Amino acid sequence: MAKKASESSEGPEPHAQAHADPPGQFVWTRKDLLGLDELSAEEITHILDTADTFKEVSTRSIKKVPTLRGKVAALLFFENSTRTRMSFELAASRLSCDTLLLTSKGSSVAKGETTLDTARNVAAMGVDIIVMRHGQSGAPHMLARNMPESIVNAGDGSHEHPTQGLLDIYTIRQRLGTLQGVRVAIVGDIAHSRVARSNILGLKKLGAEVVVVGPPTLVPQAMTAMGCEISHSLDDVLPDIDVINMLRIQFERFSSNLFPSLREYSRLYGLTAERLKLARKDILVMHPGPINRGVELTSDVADGPNSCILQQVTNGLAVRMAVLYLVSQGTE
């Protein structure tokens, strides 16, 4: 339902007529952001471009715009996450949007209320956007199917973490100028990683090449269905890539026997200064955080000149502002 820009920025409000963009320009229409899988390259680019605009807001003395004033964003975090939550809270606040926070501990969820009922009850208080992190793949899709409010996926099970994917891609674009032909390696527990999936999907759509790296138990052959290459050797992959994104290893994977020990993992797949010598001098080192120093990355790499990790966090704010703004304008 992409309407022409000249029509959509006018509407029945004549004051907007003077600011119509040339007809035929892309207009964002989605009311939800459930994943990068269903977005076109044009839509992803639109989000990144909009994030550029919001970066500028963060450089002003008054780091706020009244865009979503009077709107309410409910943050439903059924899975713990301090950083993503804070990032969304701040993004909403910068847009003058009020926020509500519900975490599952000690809430109605603990009493057995279903996800949909919890969301509906919160929405009934008068909520425009629901930002949800949930342990089950497809939970936000279920909400979007049953509720008129905008749904933003802040991470669903093993499926996607679209704003993380977007901010990773934004960071690469910012540093390298483009994604066409860029070679990106993602290292870690790919099979269970929603960050990996969102990255792979978004990067492929924008013309990058992706290789996923890790042991066969965490990076099974079936992952090629996502359109990426697979390697089980980090050393083999390093010389030939522009960006390396180190995923966080979760300790519970080891108790489930998918890998013998952290020591062995970091020996084979940890990024050290020594290993970094195998890579191009200007390789970008990224990590979604929080870092397990000494496991995925050593401190000298995490804090070194190739690291974009803090930039990722800063960019995350602009990207999330862009997402909240865009879905609030979505018509479908």
Place this chain on the structure above:
Amino acid sequence: MNDILIQNGRVIDPASGRDEVCDVTIAQGLIKHVGKARGKARETIDADGAVVCPGLIDLHVHCREPGHEEEETVATAAAAAVAGGFTTLCAMPNTHPPMDNDTAVHYVLHRGGEADLARVLPVGCISKQREGKGLAEMGLMLDAGAVGFSDDGDGVASTALMQRALQYTGMIGAPLMQHCQDPELMTGAMNSGPVAVRLGLGGIAASGEQIMLQRDLELVRRTAAKYHVQHVSTAGSVELIRAAKADGLPVTAEATPHHLLLTDAACMNYDSNYKVNPPLRTAADVQAVRQGVADGTIDCLASDHAPHAKEEKELEFNAAPFGIVSLDCALALYAKALVATRLLTWPELIARMTVNPAAVIGRPLGTLSQGAQADVTVIDPNKRWTIRTRAFASKARNCPYDGWRVRGRAVCTIVRGQIKFRR
């Protein structure tokens, strides 16, 4: 005076090989005559342009009673059956408590009798409490009126138990219906494959079905039991059944509407209406199952009608229960998958819903011969209609077919010589 006269329909009776335009006369609950009508009847049905066939039989229906009457009852399932053109349904035993004894069988038969719509024939459990450990009282259940045995919902994982079960049913002469699924390969919510990887959902491998089927066929070789494969979903299973039949083993099989029409790609939006066990598989599997039905490898069509309440399915994909309902619309779905695609003619389709399933359960149903039970379905094969779940006679609405435009519909369903449904 006769009770019912069905005039001028295309009478298709695969059991006798009949396919001609003529009349069917019913009196006192039996087929009195097939051919030019003689004498008047109290009720006349003009079947011009329609197909008149033996009442359709569905070997695989979950009535949910006792235990989950909020999802469905024997009465509502029987109502959905006749609305869909089915005169007989086989009630699966995964109720609460499970149907593992003759009292439970009597109960379900009784409820079916009270409803007085479609015939309800119970299928008893293979194992006590459906736990897969010890044999249930199959002999007593058979005497009480069970027509077969299954632990449906699960397969019998223990090889030793399965072997004993086959020996036992071989002795009492009832079919053993298996839900082939290795429980250790069952840790997912949908078909294992690229779609599951993309969706971040655990996968149920096709091999899980084939491994148990293969094991069972080895056991069947050594016993005389009738073995029926429920809801065949993979190309590999079709191959195994084909080979087994070629070897002369007493194996029969069934397929559901969803395994003839839908693939795992349908799960892309996490709509739990597509969550079913066995799961929707790949396009190649759908093709193979269709081909299997066409060439007779798969003998019967059975809906695996599995009702759930709205709040049960309105959960995350992993959390939602498995199941699709289709009694109200299955006929049109089979026609869409098999007749519209020219894989089967109407007589061939009807055979897989009448004489074939009747043979699996060994009952004198599924035929229009003189003196047979007057179970008759009248079908308008050309009727175009849109499936609307809100109009279902079933209590449940959990199916993905809402809004589907289909062709072919039952217009009259007669059970024991009485009209139980008329559109």
Place this chain on the structure above:
Amino acid sequence: MAKKLTGKALEAALDRLYAAIVAALPNDRRIAVVGIRTRGETLGRRIVERLGKDLGTEVEFGVLDITFYRDDLSRRRGAPLVRATEIDFDLDGTWVLLVDDVLQTGRSIRAALDAIHDFGRPDTVRLAVLIDRGGRELPIAADFVGQKVDAPPGCRVQVKLKENDGEEGVRIIRRP
């Protein structure tokens, strides 16, 4: 679709506008021109260039995208691309000339005033518009007007500039 102003007529209107602005310029304060995207920016640039050539006056130039300040964002109608606001100079104590192509309800200008005050506190803000077509919904008035145009309420007044549209002129379009 009647053309209301030809390229020549538009040029004349712009000249009138420019002359009025020049006559009112202060000489004791920093001057800044802020154009409202999209065509206000174009017009603003032209004004700044002319001021530079004619008077040798160095004037700051900024661009404002008012999308985030609009009061009709509750009506969802999709989101075309927003471009960044670029005001990289200090607004405090300046004499600011806001420039827009068409003035009607006054709501864009209200939004622009809000946006400007998030950047700093100008000493004075004046408004220059190429076309004033009437129909105010707020008590906003332009200080400098190129041309008054009468357009019935159901119509849109469309300004075309060669930098944006490849041609010059003003059209009145009946909206469907």
